[in-house]
Amino acid sequence: MSAAATTIAHEVPPQAGPRAFLHRLRRGDEIAHLITLTFAAAILLITSLLVYELWINSHLSRTHFGWAFFWTKVWDPNFDNFGAAPFIYGTLVTSVLALLLAVPLGLASAIFLSELAPRNVSDTISFLIDLLASVPSVIYGLLGIFIVVPLMRTTFGPLLIHTVGNLPYVGALFRGPNYGVGFLTAGIVLAIMVVPFIISVSREVLLTVPREQREAAMALGATRWESTWQVVVPWARTGIMGSVFLALARALGETMAVTMVIGNAAVINTSLLAPGDTIASTIANQFTEATGDLYLSALIELGLVLFLITFILNGLARILIVATERGGGRPA
Amino acid sequence: MSSRRIVWRKSLNYVMLTLTGIAAFAVVSVLFLILGYLIWNGGTSLNWNFFTQLPKPVGETGGGMANAIVGTMKLLFLAAVMGLPIGLFAGVYLAEFGGKTFSFVVRYTTDLLNGVPSIVIGIFASALFVLPVKHFSAFAGGVALGIMVIPITVRSTEEFLRAVPGNMREAAMALGASRWKTIATVVLPAASGGILTGMLLALARVAGETAPLLFTAFGNRFWSQGWGQPIASLPVMIYTYAVAPYDDWHRQAWAAGLVLLALVLVSNLGARFILARSKAV
Amino acid sequence: MEKTTSPTIEHKQRLTIANLNFYYGPKQAVFGLNLKIPTNRVTALIGPSGCGKSTFLRTLNRMNETIRNTRVEGEVLLDGQSIHALDVVGLRRRVGMVFQRPNPFPKSIYDNVAYGLRINGYKGRLDDLVEQSLRRAALWDEVKDYLKKSAFALSGGQQQRLCIARALAVDPEVLLLDEPCSALDPVTTAKIEELMFHLKDSCTMAIVTHNMQQAARASDFTAFMLDGHLIEHSETSKLFTTPTDPRTEAYITGRFG
Numbered sequence: 109m110s111a112a113a114t115t116i117a118h119e120v121p122p123q124a125g126p127r128a129f130l131h132r133l134r135r136g137d138e139i140a141h142l143i144t145l146t147f148a149a150a151i152l153l154i155t156s157l158l159v160y161e162l163w164i165n166s167h168l169s170r171t172h173f174g175w176a177f178f179w180t181k182v183w184d185p186n187f188d189n190f191g192a193a194p195f196i197y198g199t200l201v202t203s204v205l206a207l208l209l210a211v212p213l214g215l216a217s218a219i220f221l222s223e224l225a226p227r228n229v230s231d232t233i234s235f236l237i238d239l240l241a242s243v244p245s246v247i248y249g250l251l252g253i254f255i256v257v258p259l260m261r262t263t264f265g266p267l268l269i270h271t272v273g274n275l276p277y278v279g280a281l282f283r284g285p286n287y288g289v290g291f292l293t294a295g296i297v298l299a300i301m302v303v304p305f306i307i308s309v310s311r312e313v314l315l316t317v318p319r320e321q322r323e324a325a326m327a328l329g330a331t332r333w334e335s336t337w338q339v340v341v342p343w344a345r346t347g348i349m350g351s352v353f354l355a356l357a358r359a360l361g362e363t364m365a366v367t368m369v370i371g372n373a374a375v376i377n378t379s380l381l382a383p384g385d386t387i388a389s390t391i392a393n394q395f396t397e398a399t400g401d402l403y404l405s406a407l408i409e410l411g412l413v414l415f416l417i418t419f420i421l422n423g424l425a426r427i428l429i430v431a432t433e434r435g436g437g438r439p440a
Numbered sequence: 441m442s443s444r445r446i447v448w449r450k451s452l453n454y455v456m457l458t459l460t461g462i463a464a465f466a467v468v469s470v471l472f473l474i475l476g477y478l479i480w481n482g483g484t485s486l487n488w489n490f491f492t493q494l495p496k497p498v499g500e501t502g503g504g505m506a507n508a509i510v511g512t513m514k515l516l517f518l519a520a521v522m523g524l525p526i527g528l529f530a531g532v533y534l535a536e537f538g539g540k541t542f543s544f545v546v547r548y549t550t551d552l553l554n555g556v557p558s559i560v561i562g563i564f565a566s567a568l569f570v571l572p573v574k575h576f577s578a579f580a581g582g583v584a585l586g587i588m589v590i591p592i593t594v595r596s597t598e599e600f601l602r603a604v605p606g607n608m609r610e611a612a613m614a615l616g617a618s619r620w621k622t623i624a625t626v627v628l629p630a631a632s633g634g635i636l637t638g639m640l641l642a643l644a645r646v647a648g649e650t651a652p653l654l655f656t657a658f659g660n661r662f663w664s665q666g667w668g669q670p671i672a673s674l675p676v677m678i679y680t681y682a683v684a685p686y687d688d689w690h691r692q693a694w695a696a697g698l699v700l701l702a703l704v705l706v707s708n709l710g711a712r713f714i715l716a717r718s719k720a721v
Numbered sequence: 722m723e724k725t726t727s728p729t730i731e732h733k734q735r736l737t738i739a740n741l742n743f744y745y746g747p748k749q750a751v752f753g754l755n756l757k758i759p760t761n762r763v764t765a766l767i768g769p770s771g772c773g774k775s776t777f778l779r780t781l782n783r784m785n786e787t788i789r790n791t792r793v794e795g796e797v798l799l800d801g802q803s804i805h806a807l808d809v810v811g812l813r814r815r816v817g818m819v820f821q822r823p824n825p826f827p828k829s830i831y832d833n834v835a836y837g838l839r840i841n842g843y844k845g846r847l848d849d850l851v852e853q854s855l856r857r858a859a860l861w862d863e864v865k866d867y868l869k870k871s872a873f874a875l876s877g878g879q880q881q882r883l884c885i886a887r888a889l890a891v892d893p894e895v896l897l898l899d900e901p902c903s904a905l906d907p908v909t910t911a912k913i914e915e916l917m918f919h920l921k922d923s924c925t926m927a928i929v930t931h932n933m934q935q936a937a938r939a940s941d942f943t944a945f946m947l948d949g950h951l952i953e954h955s956e957t958s959k960l961f962t963t964p965t966d967p968r969t970e971a972y973i974t975g976r977f978g
Contacts, residue, residue: 136618136620136621137618137619137620139620140537140619140620140623140624141533141537141620143529144529144530144532144533144536144537145533145537146529147525147526147528147529147530147533148529148530148533148534148538148542148546149546150526150530151526151530151546151549151550151553151590151591151594152545152546152549154553154587154590155549155552155553157564157568158553158556158560158561158564158587161563161564161567161568162560162563162564162567165563165567165571212463213463213466213467214463214467216459216460216462216463216464217460217463217464217466217467219460220457220460220461220463220464221464223460224457224460224461225464226789227789233464233468235712236468236471237467237468237471239471239705239708240467240470240471240474242641242644242645242704242705242708243474243648243701243704243705244647244648244649244650244675244700244701244704245648245650245651246648246650246675246678246679246682246697246700247474247478247648247678247697247700247701249679249682250478250678250682250693250694250697251474251477251478253682253683254481254682254690255477300470303467303470304467307464307467318824320820320822320824321824321826322787323784323787323818323820323824324820324824324825324826324884324887325826325836326784326787326813327782327784327813327817327818327820327888328813328814328817328836328837328840328887328888328891329810329811329812329813329814329837329840329841329891330810330813330836330837330840331449331450331452331453331810332453332457333452333453333456333457334449334453334840337456338836338840339826342826342827342828343826343827357555360557361555361556361557361558361559361560362557363557363558363559363650363651364650364651364675364679367679368679368682368683388557388559388651391559391562391563392559392651392654395562395563395566395654395655396654396655396658404571407563408563408567411559411560411563414557414559414560415556415557415560418555418556418557419552419555419556421555422551422552422554422555423552426551445841445842446808446810446811449810449840450810
């Protein structure tokens with residue numbers, strides 16, 4: 109730094125350089141900047157540490173099983189043989205079931221709230237639905253155990269077995285013993301849990317659709333439903349997709365409610381009424397009991413897998429939601 | 441344009457619009473069903489002992505969850521002490537100081553952290569503070585919850601700081617206040633209602649978290665002996681009691697569920713109330 | 722007080738508006754309006770902003786019903802039939818509308834034009850009608866090779882003509898234009914005015930404009946509105962040269978608005 113630079117540092121608003129930095133430091137701005145920067149950097153540190161710990165602690169399992177971990181169907185702690193396939197299967201099946209139930213219900217509710225209900229009614233209902241989203245998952249699990257499981261065991265399960273179960277192809281999904289706990293029960297509880305997210309995000313994006321779009325359709329003689337379904341929803345579809353991804357990410361990572369109603373069995377079963385296990389529920393159930401190093405390492409690798417899946421899904425969801433809010437729907 | 445078609449289109453219109461209304465109604469009724477069922481079952485099981493007594497040994501009926509209530513409060517205190525400052529200052533950084541690239545990275549990472557399943561946070565806290573010492577602790581549980589508090593606090597703090605009108609900052613700076621003085625004396629107070637709301641919501645959310653506590657704070661049927669010892673919490677108690685085969689435990693699980701839900705809903709409503717008040721001013 | 726000078730021509734009237742009042746909640750926006758809109762002519766509605774001309778226009782296809790808490794009184798007759806007795810979906814097919822800002826759907830150019838036909842269950846050859854509508858909107862030559870492209874790829878002026886084509890496709894008897902050129906450049910504006918001239922053969926038009934030159938150039942009749950009241954209505958040439966009301970004169974000579 110030259111001498112000239114030091115002399116003008118007082119007059120010119122300093123941009124860079126150690127002298128200029130000291131100048132601002134005296135005014136306190138730099139200190140505040142540094143302190144807040146440190147805390148912001150702490151978030152990066154924590155997140156990197158999280159990835160690092162998952163990676164390091166799953167080392168044993170990763171080197172021992174390699175990629176075969178993902179398609180090995182056996183999970184046997186007694187013989188130190190671990191494969192994630194049953195849990196990946198259970199996670200996917202329960203999440204897909206949850207979305208199949210929650211997306212139509214959530215989208216329909218969002219349409220009602222944004223297109224039909226008067227604004228004050230819509231705001232009140234949205235408020236109630238936001239409350240629904242804040243109910244802790246263990247409480248959903250509690251209700252799952254004592255309401256949904258008995259209902260499945262006594263009413264819906266037998267009903268499904270005797271009706272859909274007799275059909276060709278789909279029937280295979282509803283056969284075999286019915287304990288009340290299982291994939292379908294977990295899917296139903298998950299659906300109830302993610303529906304508030306779908307509604308609240310979809311309603312927001314539907315409300316950003318310009319009035320002119322609705323008017324253009326109606327001025328051509330479209331009914332309200334036609335204008336909503338053919339014009340408003342397509343306009344908002346990327347944002348709605350975003351809400352679905354968010355819901356999916358949450359369903360995949362959800363632990364307690366699923367653990368309480370899925371039955372905890374490390375098997376792949378075609379019947380949706382059969383008990384199973386998900387990645388998250390397996391970790392929750394077995395982590396404290398994991399005796400061997402390899403056992404623990406395999407469980408942590410399951411955590412790593414779960415982390416990566418939700419990481420990707422959340423990224424996709426964010427991109428989609430930002431895209432709609434910025435530019436409105438772009439036709440394909 | 442046949443009139444048959446018009447009739448069909450209009451019928452479809454009414455049917456579909458009615459269906460959307462039914463869907464919204466169904467979702468809202470789930471909330472009331474949950475509340476109603478929980479209040480019914482929890483209310484009949486709840487008594488004064490629940491708040492004052494320790495859990496009874498297996499096989500004996502009665503007792504309470506006083507230790508779990510205190511435990512949850514202790515864990516929330518730890519989470520607040522660890523998570524809120526990081527969230528607050530990082531939020532101030534993003535709203536007031538941040539450059540372009542670094543802020544983007546911080547924001548993105550914050551969202552990423554927010555999306556991490558709570559069970560994975562539990563593994564993380566366990567790997568840091570439990571596995572090395574082979575000992576569950578309240579501290580590890582507090583860390584796990586504290587990490588979950590951070591992203592929510594960051595985003596709400598940034599959002600509410602950005603909502604403070606720019607002319608307020610300019611007015612303060614025109615009077616000769618430095619940047620940090622402007623932030624500390626004008627911007628932060630102006631956004632305080634919102635920031636507080638965000639913090640309360642963050643704590644309300646982690647108050648009900650179970651998964652990150654399972655293998656950090658673990659659980660305890662007695663009073664906790666200190667921050668380095670396992671500690672009971674309401675959500676974990678609900679879980680263990682609900683999956684246990686005893687009727688009396690189920691009864692207690694319902695009572696604990698009601699208390700937990702009340703705690704979460706009251707802080708949610710309180711947070712919204714603060715926000716509404718601060719906006720009205 | 723209300724002096725409504727109806728045009729003294731023995732022409733067929735497509736729309737007859739009698740004693741129309743319109744309210745946004747407690748606030749009245751249109752006061753006892755009487756007006757006749759002659760068949761296959763262009764009627765311009767002018768007046769300072771906020772005078773209720775757009776609100777009035779939107780009562781003609783009952784578009785205001787999509788806004789909550791509004792109320793309409795009085796009668797609007799389309800070919801002698803009350804529009805309030807008609808089915809609203811059918812009415813809007815017969816009375817098309819072009820909006821202030823181009824509002825194409827997020828679909829292809831072709832699908833935008835075909836939209837109204839499809840929902841109405843049109844059985845004929847869609848391609849022919851799409852082409853014909855685009856031709857009527859003077860857009861065909863510019864887009865015939867890009868029909869499958871997104872409507873958003875078009876320029877603002879092309880988008881507005883696409884919206885006109887979309888409205889024309891269902892063959893409306895009346896076309897309502899709500900400041901269709903306010904977002905467009907002068908060259909495109911001229912194109913749209915020329916287009917309106919050609920459309921007169923098949924269509925009755927009512928255009929709201931804040932641009933007096935446009936009203937003078939493109940319309941046969943002009944109605945001047947002020948604060949929700951119809952002040953004067955006559956042949957365009959007459960209104961702009963020898964207005965009978967001092968307020969009309971004040972407006973067209975630029976003393977307010």
